[in-house]
Amino acid sequence: MSGYLPHPLHLLRLLRIALLCACALASPSFSAAAGAAPPPALADFFDNPAFSAARLSPSGKFIAVRYNKDNQRDRLVVIDLADHAIKVVASFADRDVGNFxxxxxxxxxxxxxxxxxxxxxxxxxxxxxxxxRDGSRFRQLVQASGAFLQERVVANNILPPNHFLVEQTGAQNSDEVYVINPKREGMHGDGDLKHVNLLRLNTVTGRSETVRRPGxxxxxxxxxxxxxxxxxTLDKNMQTIWYLEPASNQWRExxxxxxxxxxxxxxxxxAFAPDGTFYVKSARGKDKQALHTFDLSTLQLSAEPLVVLADYDFDGELVTTRDKLLGVRYLSDARSTVWFDARMKALQAAIDSALPATVNLVDVPARAEAPWVLVRSYSDKQPQRYLLYHAESGKFNAxxxxxERIVPARMAEQELVRYKxxxxxxxxxxxxxxxxxxxxKRQRLPLVLxxxxxxxxxxxxxxxxAEGQFLASRGYAVLEPEFRGSTGFGKAHYHAGWxxxxxxxxxxxxDAAKWAIAQGIADPKRICIAGASYGGYATLxxxxxxxALFQCGINWVGVTDIKLLYTGHWSFTSDMSAGYLKYGAPALIGDPVKDAAQxxxxxxxxxxxxxxxPxxxxxxxxxxxxxLYxxxxxxxxxxxxNAQVEWVVYEEEAHGWSLPKNRIDFWGRVEKFLQRHIGTAGAAGDG
Structure with a gap:
């Protein structure tokens, strides 16, 4: 008999004491009286989270969590799911734990x-x-460079700093992982990418071996x-895919x-499935990308796709254990999973029944020795939360x-619409x-496009x-078009934007703004266009x-001249590759010579x-x-x-805002700017 435990006392007490990251599974109701309450604070949307990631061990007996206490450094914590013992296995005085x-x-x-x-x-x-997992045998494998203070003694065999962890997990049954070593042009290694080396790295000894590459x-x-x-491999504009034959250990195009x-x-x-089948994404001459298999002996794509979506390109991943393909996760309007395994199909149904109106993505351990699976649950109103689900008892642990400060009942609904x-x-x-x-009451709202x-x-x-919900919390309708050129909606939609x-x-x-006016959603006199990067260009x-349609604009990190993408400026070097600017951009954006007038x-x-x-x-x-130029x-x-221009430069930032203080400052400026120029009945929140 299944049960639903929002606050399992034994685990919740331990998490509160050692992690302070337990969360309620059910959100409090939003009373009518709360309608007069001020909107959520800026920081609720744009602060760094205290809890940010969780991963089950291959056995499913342990869970690793990245968490910080009292807004201090992110640390790595391991919890034994049998006895709930908690161990901080990695923390640094002047750094945060990143990927793990x-x-x-x-x-x-x-x-x-x-x-x-x-x-x-x-x-x-x-x-x-x-x-x-018990905190022992800590070892540095790759240099962090700079004045980093290593708090523990480390051995030799430390790779130079330009080596990065490969996110693919492999078999998870040895002490080895893979790292990549990108090689770039230029004296300081900050030019165009030349090639990427792959190294097999032993996490105990620190010894590494470079994999031979075909080009x-x-x-x-x-x-x-x-x-x-x-x-x-890439040579000019030609991409070649090579396969390493297991028998001969030779690369084959x-x-x-x-x-x-x-x-x-x-x-x-x-990906490769446990039985060796090679899965790829391809349109195979049709409009939509689909999931196919690729025959490595005949070099042919499967005639029929394994997963095809009517309105979307396939985008997803295989869900496997070490010995079985369980299903395929994909993205349509939302993320979902098609299960081939009957047990997983039933388990998904039970989880969805207990957690209605949310997307519930189930992560399974590679070699399960315990009944736990990890559930990532979210909706348009609910930020992502992680829950452990006991497959035998049917109970959840948060x-x-x-x-954690977002109240779902106070958030706005999001829907996918289509206009012509x-x-x-x-x-x-x-x-x-x-x-x-x-x-x-959806008539004539101020609108942010x-x-x-x-x-x-x-x-x-x-x-x-965060962005859409913040704007909605301040009383604005938010419309985000997937204009022509956007990917994920088929080749015709993509090519129409070239x-x-x-x-x-x-x-x-x-036309999106005009549609919103025609639908009675937008006030035609209170529409602001906003966006970053290309979205900043489109704003301008x-x-x-x-x-006459847009009363104001908000552009952050936006392109202001297409030709500057090609010619650059003496004061700064762009990170766009020479190959893309020579072979890709002229076809997608425009040729700087042939299309100069355009x-x-x-x-x-x-x-x-x-x-x-403004x-x-x-x-x-x-x-x-x-x-910046x-x-x-x-x-x-x-x-x-134009005297109605507000200009701000964040000195330490790059292409977007990485620091909470800058995100909060920027969106606070946005809130005041919108209030002045298109107005809203929503009161300013507590920043």
Whole structure:
């Protein structure tokens, strides 16, 4: 008989004392009287979480948790699920635990970061360390460089700092992991990527061995036993996929195609199943990417896909134990899992029944010796939380929540809508309405049209978003279009955005705002366009192209001139590769010579005098994706014609805000800016 235990006393007491990261499984109801309460504080949305990750050991007997106490350093904690014993196995005085994974049932590997400083002030590389689950046999494997103070004695065989942990876990039955060593051009190793070496590293002895590569490797894939099996090389614009034959230990070419533009037979390696089957993602000449198998003897894709989605490209992963393929996790509007294993299908049904209205992703141990599985549960209103589920008793134990101060009942609903652009193209968009609008009061709201970056990426998915929920908590409707050029919605939707910066991609955004007006959602006199990176570019072009539609704009780390992406500036070096700028960008964005007239006409910098609306601009001083000169040049061009410009530079930040203080400062500015220019009935929250 199953049961639901929001507060298991024995575990909760231990977690409160040692971790302080237990969370309630049921959220308190939001009373009618709370309607007059101020909105949640800025920090509730944009602070670093106390609890941030959890992983089951291969046996399922232990769980490793990354957690900080009283906003101090993130540490790595291991809990014995049999007796609830808790052990802090890794902590540093001047660093935070970063990525971590189980090497085997006894040992973990981890790198580090420093969450108190921005990219411009970084003094260390992430390094790499290994430790047993009881805290013993701690060893440094990769240098962190700088003035890092190692608190424990370490042995020799420490790799130089430019080595990074491979996230693929392999078999988890030895003391070995794999690390990559990117080699870059330039005297200081900060130029274009030349190739990526792969090394097998013993976490006990520190000894390493470099894997022989077939060419200028840019990517590697391990098989299910944890052995290197696929290598991807790049020569100019041609990407080649190689397979390492187990019998001969020789690399064999199995496919080649354009790295930037793809092609009919192009595919992306995904994973090897326990039986050796090779799974890939490919459109196979159709509009949508699907999950296929690839025959390594005939070099042919399977005629029929294993998983295909009607409205989305396949994006996902295999879910396996060490000896069986259990299912496939995929992303449609939200994440879900199709289970091939009958037991897992029944277990998922039981979990979903106990945790309704949430996405519940089940992580299984590689070689289960205990009945525990780890559940990651979230919704549009509920930030991700981790729960342990006992497969035999049907009971839950709470582990932690990534935003513990967020009250789901006070959050807004998000839905996927579709509208038609002026040329008939259907465009998906994410709509988030303030919580009070759920009662039917959804007429004529102030609207923030939030434009994703990339632009050739998927913008969002169903789930909790700090930015969208923050804006909704302040009384704004939020609309986030997956404009043409966005990936994940098929080849036609993606290709329709090629060379359409400032043109049809921009029309899609204006048409989204007009759709919201026609639906009675948006007040036509209170619409602001906002976004980062490409979204910042689109914000500026929205103010140029549609001044009557958009009353204001918010651009952070945004491109201000397409030609600057190619030519750069003496003051800073962009991190865009020469290969992409030569072979990819001309086809996707525009050729700087052949399309010079178009790039000039769609340059916000060249059109700056036409922008008269209020504008908030924010940039990172050490941004290498969109260097600071983009913003500086634009402000210089804007100031003679526009007195309503707010300008802020975060000196230690790069392409986005890594520090809570800067996220809170920026979104506090956004809140005040929106309040001044499009207004809302929502009161300012406690920052």
């Amino acid at each position: 994974q189980w090497v085997n049932n006894e040992r973990l590997v981890l790198d580090t970061t420093d969450k108190t400083i921005g990219p411009g002030d970084e003094r260390y590389w992430p390094g790499l360390y290994a430790v047993n 200028q490797a840019i990517g590697w894939l391990l098989d299910h036993k944890g052995e290197p099996r696929i290598c991807i 199995i496919a080649a195609f354009d790295a930037y533009l793809g092609g009919k037979d192009a595919f992306m390696p995904l 582990v932690g929540s990534t935003h 652009a002026r040329d008939g193209l259907p465009v998906p968009a994410w709509l988030t309405l303030p919580n009070r609008e759920a009662e039917g 939030l434009v994703h970056g990339g632009p050739y990426v998927r913008g969002g998915e169903w789930g909790w978003s 060379k359409q910066w400032g043109l049809k991609m921009q029309d899609d955004l204006a 072009m929205g103010l140029v192209n549609d001044p 790039l000039h006409a769609t340059s916000p910098l060249q059109q700056a005098a036409r922008i008269r609306q 504008l908030l601009l924010a940039y990172g001083a050490v941004d290498r994706r969109v260097p 983009h913003g500086k040049k634009f402000v210089e061009a804007l100031k003679p014609h």
